[in-house]
Amino acid sequence: MAYLALFIALGIFLAIAGWQLAVWLVETRDKNSKYRAATAYAKESGKQLLIAGGPWGVTKTRRRLNKPAHGSGDVCLDIDRRALGGHPRGVVASVTHIPFSDKCFGAAFASHLLEHLPTVADGKQALDELNRVAEAVLIVSPSRQSFPGWLTPGHHLWVWQKGSLTYFKQRGKARGKDFLAVDSSAKG
Numbered sequence: 001m002a003y004l005a006l007f008i009a010l011g012i013f014l015a016i017a018g019w020q021l022a023v024w025l026v027e028t029r030d031k032n033s034k035y036r037a038a039t040a041y042a043k044e045s046g047k048q049l050l051i052a053g054g055p056w057g058v059t060k061t062r063r064r065l066n067k068p069a070h071g072s073g074d075v076c077l078d079i080d081r082r083a084l085g086g087h088p089r090g091v092v093a094s095v096t097h098i099p100f101s102d103k104c105f106g107a108a109f110a111s112h113l114l115e116h117l118p119t120v121a122d123g124k125q126a127l128d129e130l131n132r133v134a135e136a137v138l139i140v141s142p143s144r145q146s147f148p149g150w151l152t153p154g155h156h157l158w159v160w161q162k163g164s165l166t167y168f169k170q171r172g173k174a175r176g177k178d179f180l181a182v183d184s185s186a187k188g
Contacts, residue, residue: 023145031111034138035070038109041136045106048074050134052095052126053113054083070111075100078113095126100133108134114159114168115141115149120180123157123168127182139166 042049055068058080062068068085076087077098084090093099095113108130117123130137141159142149149155158169170178 019145020147023143027140027143027146031070031140034140035109035111038107038136038138039071039073042074042106045135047104047106047135050074050098050100050105050108050130051076052078052098052108052110052130054078054080054085054087054090055111056083056085057112058082070109073109075105096122096129098129098133102132103135105134107136107138109138109140111140112142114139115155115157118156120157120168120170120178123159124180124182127166 039049051071051073054076055070055072056062057069063085072085072087075089075091076084077091077093077095078084079092079094081090081092084092091099095110096117110126110130114123114126117126127137127139139159139161142152142155143160144150144158149158156171158167158171160167164183165181166183168180168182
């Protein structure tokens with residue numbers, strides 16, 4: 001009987017691990033696809049690519065493994081200098097107040113950034129800023145199927161794109177408006 005319980009527990013563990021591996025692979029494919037699309041759009045427009053959210057993050061693990069989360073684009077913006085990783089055109093600034101002129105970038109790519117903002121209103125302000133400075137905006141955030149997406153303490157929003165809409169959903173105890181859909185293709 002004990003072996004059966006152990007076998008069932010192992011089976012459940014392996015099923016969950018397989019599920020999370022599949023979620024991670026889909027998220028990685030989506031991130032890489034959106035990064036390539038942002039790069040191509042910026043190149044076709046003849047303008048630079050803005051990366052919002054540094055490719056190194058703020059943990060030392062990516063640095064030690066020499067594995068950035070994505071490319072660094074032409075200009076990289078993050079609120080924490082450590083995430084910029086010595087980028088030659090790294091800018092320390094908030095995504096809610098981007099210090100560049102209107103439509104100066106061909107595309108903006110925001111990876112695993114907007115979910116860290118405290119409120120839906122902050123998410124909308126960041127999206128408005130990204131749309132203000134770039135002709136195209138591509139966003140990557142953790143899936144609601146991802147255990148790390150649920151377990152990371154700094155994640156305050158669920159963010160996803162579907163068609164031309166970007167959705168923001170407040171996590172945990174709502175402060176004010178807790179859900180919003182914004183037209184991502186809005187031209188500034």
